[in-house]
Amino acid sequence: MPRGAHELDPARLGPEAVERYLRHHGLKARKSMSQNHLADGAVLERILEVAAVQPGECIVEVGPGVGILTAQLLEAGASVTAVELDSRLVAHLRERFEDEAELRLVEGDFLDVEVSDVAAEPWALVANVPYHITSPILHHVLGAELRPTRFVMMVQKEVAERIASPPGGMSYLSVFVQYHADVRVAFTVPASSFEPAPEVDSAILAGETCERTLDADDEDELWRLVQAGFRERRKMIHNVLARQLPGLDRERVDAALAACSIRPDRRPQTLSVGEWLALRVALTPLP
Numbered sequence: 001m002p003r004g005a006h007e008l009d010p011a012r013l014g015p016e017a018v019e020r021y022l023r024h025h026g027l028k029a030r031k032s033m034s035q036n037h038l039a040d041g042a043v044l045e046r047i048l049e050v051a052a053v054q055p056g057e058c059i060v061e062v063g064p065g066v067g068i069l070t071a072q073l074l075e076a077g078a079s080v081t082a083v084e085l086d087s088r089l090v091a092h093l094r095e096r097f098e099d100e101a102e103l104r105l106v107e108g109d110f111l112d113v114e115v116s117d118v119a120a121e122p123w124a125l126v127a128n129v130p131y132h133i134t135s136p137i138l139h140h141v142l143g144a145e146l147r148p149t150r151f152v153m154m155v156q157k158e159v160a161e162r163i164a165s166p167p168g169g170m171s172y173l174s175v176f177v178q179y180h181a182d183v184r185v186a187f188t189v190p191a192s193s194f195e196p197a198p199e200v201d202s203a204i205l206a207g208e209t210c211e212r213t214l215d216a217d218d219e220d221e222l223w224r225l226v227q228a229g230f231r232e233r234r235k236m237i238h239n240v241l242a243r244q245l246p247g248l249d250r251e252r253v254d255a256a257l258a259a260c261s262i263r264p265d266r267r268p269q270t271l272s273v274g275e276w277l278a279l280r281v282a283l284t285p286l287p
Contacts, residue, residue, distance in 0.1 A: 033085065142180040221286055233267065245286060
């Protein structure tokens with residue numbers, strides 16, 4: 001058993017237990033790093049159920065903190081690479097898990113790390129991520145050549161719902177993630193499940209990665225089109241694209257929309273991923 005693991009027994013997890021642990025080890029949570037440690041054993045168990053980790057599987061964890069989730073991933077038999085920015089926590093994790101051969105600790109900013117340097121195919125991302133970098137993390141891993149087969153991420157509830165939203169509440173991030181993966185909100189997590197408690201509730205966002213349907217150049221063109229559309233997400237799509245893509249006249253936009261059976265008065269947030277893909281083809285080449 002890893003050193004100190006008995007102090008964070010999942011069956012006895014709670015805000016008070018985690019607060020005592022942090023205080024004992026001099027590891028006060030840093031708000032600037034969005035450090036909120038999971039303190040609910042039932043939530044931890046549900047995360048593991050959703051993650052469905054297999055023995056020997058390569059798991060990348062971003063922001064392991066004091067290793068509450070890390071210990072359970074290792075217990076499930078995973079080979080874990082944990083990337084942590086806070087040098088205090090890295091030192092603590094090295095001591096706590098010093099005898100654990102299946103854990104590799106990487107100190108640094110995950111966004112500065114090449115995915116291929118921390119993952120081996122096939123791999124999965126399972127993490128309670130720092131909430132302020134949720135979108136950059138998703139772009140970093142889903143935009144990489146070596147994408148995860150799946151991801152299970154603790155994120156802000158509102159962000160999770162927006163990412164998994166059906167047409168009508170879509171955003172650029174929704175389109176990006178749903179192009180890459182079948183995504184869902186697995187369950188919600190109250191703020192009281194953390195120490196310290198954040199100001200908002202959270203949710204587990206789970207996704208199964210899909211096969212890419214476009215090559216790199218076509219993907220770039222798709223994201224240029226979608227970004228242009230969402231610069232004015234509440235305006236009519238035929239007006240938005242004509243304004244946001246210089247050189248694209250209204251007649252051509254309207255013809256492309258008609259070819260895709262998209263009404264010109266639709267708002268960008270109502271378009272599905274499939275409709276954006278069809279519209280890219282109808283407008284190719286973009287100016």
